[in-house]
Amino acid sequence: MKKHFVMLVLTCIFILSLVGCNKGTENIKEVNIYEMKNFSSAQKDSLITITDSKVVRDILKGFSKAKKETGIVNMVDPQYKVELEDETYFLWLSEEHGTIMNSHDTNTIYTLSKSSAKTINELLNKLKATANLNCTLKNRQLIKSPLCT
Template identity: 40%
Template sequence: MNKLVIALAAVGLLLVGCTQKEQIETSGPVENSDPETKMEQLDLKETNEIAIFNKAVSDSTQEPGIANMENPQYSFSVGEESYFLWITEDDGTIMNTKDTHTIYLLSTSSTHEVNEFVNKD
């Protein structure tokens, strides 16, 4: 009888441990493997800058599934909403800070405009 109780307790602990691990893996952006990389806050002041990012948000398309991303390169705000941004020359991805399980892909034109903005200087 005691062996049965111990076996059931061990199985219960094993199940709890597996469940917690699964929740951690899908709970949001993954820690960046390079701790030197810092997220930069984009300060949108000019009307045309705000318009670029408004268009990027409105033209983006939701990617199915749960997102598991590296730390974002940038963050920005449009109105009351805040977003994380990952951008390259060819691709752009945003994530609303209120929903870190869903990503949105930028349109080709928005990717180009946003990339020009973040690389201006």
């Protein structure tokens, strides 16, 4: 049987072995992303809520293509926490590599494709830059903007 990944982030959404992975991702309207200090606490005022449907779709698409890695894992503290409605994922990201982990299954990781990692990394970098400029964020909530598509 072919395993399906659910389209985010983180994200979530994701692989059949994850809780809630068969839920329709087309109904996910927002993604919350936090910068993390460690597995249990986020950086103060780091929440970014993404509501732009194209950006949400890009995150979900990247998460849905993630490949399950075999074996038990021991990971460093995550860079991000991604909330997709009732699912939460941890995210480790660089320019060419990305890894996600369901917060309810911390013994399993999923590797993002190189293109998905690049897309999500560029998105987060753009969001951080625009948050600093306060151009497309209102109260740290992403609104539809040509800068973010």
